[in-house]
Amino acid sequence: MWKVALVLYQLLALGQPLWAHDDVPAVTPQDCSLDCIRQGGPVCEYCRITRADVRRALGFNSIEAFGSCIPWPCFELLGEEDPTICQHYVQAPNDVTVEFVHEPNPKSETIVVSWKPSYYGITFLRGFQVFLQALGGSSIACQLFLFHLNLSLTPSHAQRVYTSDPFPGLSLGSQYAVTVMALPVPEKWEKFYQSKIFSTRSCAEKNGLEECRKDWYPKHVEVQQKGTAITVTFNLAPPNLGIRSYFSLCYANGMKNYIDITPNTSKNKTHHSYQLNDLQEGTNYTCEIAANEMDAVRKTFNVQVLHIQKGATPLSVTPSLALILPLCLAVVAIVVVLLAVLTRPRLQLKKLFIKPALCEMQHHPGSGTQEEVVSLPRNRLTPPRLLICYSSYDGPAHVKAVMQLGAFIQEHMATQVCLDLWDSLSVAEEGSMAWHCRQIRESNFILVICSQGLNHRPEPPEPEGDSEDGEADGGLDAFSSDAAIKLIGEEVGRAKARGQDLSKYMAAIFEYSEETDIPTELRLVSPYTLTRDLSLLFSHLHGVALHRPGGYLKINHISEEGFTKLPSGAALQWAISEAGVEMRAKSCHSAEGGD
Known part of the structure; x- marks a missing residue:
């Protein structure tokens, strides 16, 4: 017995270093x-290296957003x-990971990487x-960490986990990209960093639905019908959110029924009922209800x-009829299915080949058309790579619209988007013009967002000692983009002269x-008006026909x-609307100046 105990003791002793x-x-x-x-x-x-350390070592302050980071630390x-x-x-x-840490501010998140x-x-x-x-935005932050000169790690230290300092003030419900770079970074070395895209929690996920004005929506909706009279009852928003009015929208067969709702909270502070009128009999409606707020969840x-x-009592059904009616409907449905199978030719179904997290497609046949499942091209194992080019001369609102377009295409159109605003590190390393040339060469498609400022050809900015760094860099980037x-x-023009395919290039x-x-x-390439032609743009990127004989594809x-x-x-x-207002105001100002 003591031998068994001794063996167990030795095994435990050997196992302790592993657990440790x-x-x-x-x-x-x-x-x-x-x-x-x-x-x-x-x-x-x-x-950790701070901006004060950089100031003392190099004699200048780094850009505020970049903290202590510099190109070649x-x-x-x-x-x-x-x-x-x-x-x-x-x-x-x-193994780059992002962890949310406690943040007392209910309107923001804090992470540690x-x-x-x-x-x-690792020795070097x-x-x-x-x-x-931030994806779709311009907010950035950067942290720098250094080892002392005499430290030399061994391969066994590759299991160590290193952490960053907290990144506070992240917007809720937003997407971010975090990049961890190993130092040093010699020239022409491409495998020195690892990136990860993540999303912060929504307000409802962090604080609860009842604390979020933008994310709140009625969770409990009850529909009651007596004849043609339809009553809808829903729960009201908590008083602390300050929501006083709501709206309801029902639509079917191209018809819409809109109702403004202003509850009387003195009678009932938790629920409200309203009537749906002017709905056609024998019709199935899809309805939405939401707070009367901008971008409210429906x-x-x-x-x-x-x-x-006529002459019948509404919703009065005898017990015998209640039992017979479902059976009759089931028999009729079976007969209809059998007739359809026997009389109509069998359609060839193809599997949909696309990452489900990126996009979903369904076919919605028109009246009297046959159903068909259409697939994306199988010869493309990865999403197409799309480079978006634009002119920043039209102002920040136009640039914001371009960024929001890129974010939507990447998230919901199964496409990898390349945008200079999202790749600031590579643009800074290569230079804006060299970066654009490489992306033009490597991308499957190129989309040029055309605007008034696109025809403006600014002169290259002259370096001035008194100019601020941010202004000089912005002018240089604008010139490189143009x-x-x-x-x-x-x-x-060269591709057209040689008779080559122009499908790689698009204008919008x-x-x-x-x-x-x-x-x-x-004007030789395919033009699109956005957002009206989003489906056509998807068709161009993936080579999918939207219209076929007897049916059409709706994404x-x-x-x-x-x-x-x-x-x-x-x-x-919203970004396009804001940019439109700014562009019209600029046009009016220019016209007044001309007068």
Whole structure:
């Protein structure tokens, strides 16, 4: 017996180091001085670098949004002591994860990023740079962490978990991209960073539905029918949200029934009932109810208006008829199905080949047409790559509309979107013009958003010592974008002269622009008006015919009337509306100035 106990004791003793390895705590940043890092002090193993450190070391402040990050941190901060220390290749980090931490502010989120270093090149690892950017927006943040010079990790340290400092103030219900870069970064090295896209929680997910004005919607809807009189009862919003009015919309067969609802809360503070009138008998309606607020979430329910025979008591059915009627309906349905199978030719069904998380497609046959399932091309294993080019000369509202378009296409049209605003790191490394040239070469499709400013050819900005960095960079980027669009026009002209396929190139305008805004060199390619032609744009990107003999294809949430039901679609519509108002105001101001 004592031998068995001894064996178990030895096994437990051997197992303790393994368990202890699994419980190794994450390495968190510490406060250090640059002098301690450069001298290789043992207390400076994993240090956060602040803007004040950069200021003392380099003599200038980094851009506010970039925090302590600079383009070549290893060379600038550590290269003076030993230039060779920043010339080795280090593989990108692994297992990048995002964790939400406690944030007392109900209107924002705070995250902490963690990762593991790669085995490859870990001996030469000098630190990390963590970059956070909002998709569809311009907000950015960056953190820099360095090891001291005498630290040399071994492959066994690749199981360590390193963390960033908290990133506070993230908007709820938004998408972000976080990039973790391993330092140093020699030139022509492409595998030095790892990116991850994540979404923050919605207001309802973080605080509960009853605390969110924008996300609130009626959860309980009850429909009662007596003859042709239909009564709908729904729960009211909590008083603290300040919602005083609602609306109801029912539609069927091209008909719409809209009702404004203003409850009297003095009678009932929790529920309200209203009547649906002027609905046709024997028709199934799809209805929505929501708070009368901008971008309010809508609750959908169905209303079936029964056909009432004259002289008959509404909804009075004898017990025997209640038993017989369902059986008769079932028999009739079976007979109809059998006749359809025997008399109509069998249609060939094809499987839908697309990532389900990216897009959904359904076929909605017209009246008297046959049903058909249409597939996307099977020869494309990855989503098509789309480069969006635009002119920033029309102002920030137009740029915001372009970003919202890119976010909608990437999220709901099964397409990988390339936009310079989302790839600031690569644009800064390569230069705007070189980045655009590479994307033009590598993308499957190129979409040029045409506007009034596209025909404006600004001169390259002259460097001025007194100008601010942000203004100089913005002018240079605008000039590079316009030059890239000019390059695309030349590519189209050469392809047309050689008789080559022009399907790679597309031109589009928003609803506030005119067809005359499309440059002459781009009038050879397919033009689209957005958001009216979203379905046509999807058809172009995926090679799917929208119309076939006997039927047509309707894509969920990409139709002109359906895309606004999605949060990103509503944001796109709002951005286009704001840009249109700004463009019209600018045109009126220009006209008054001309007078």
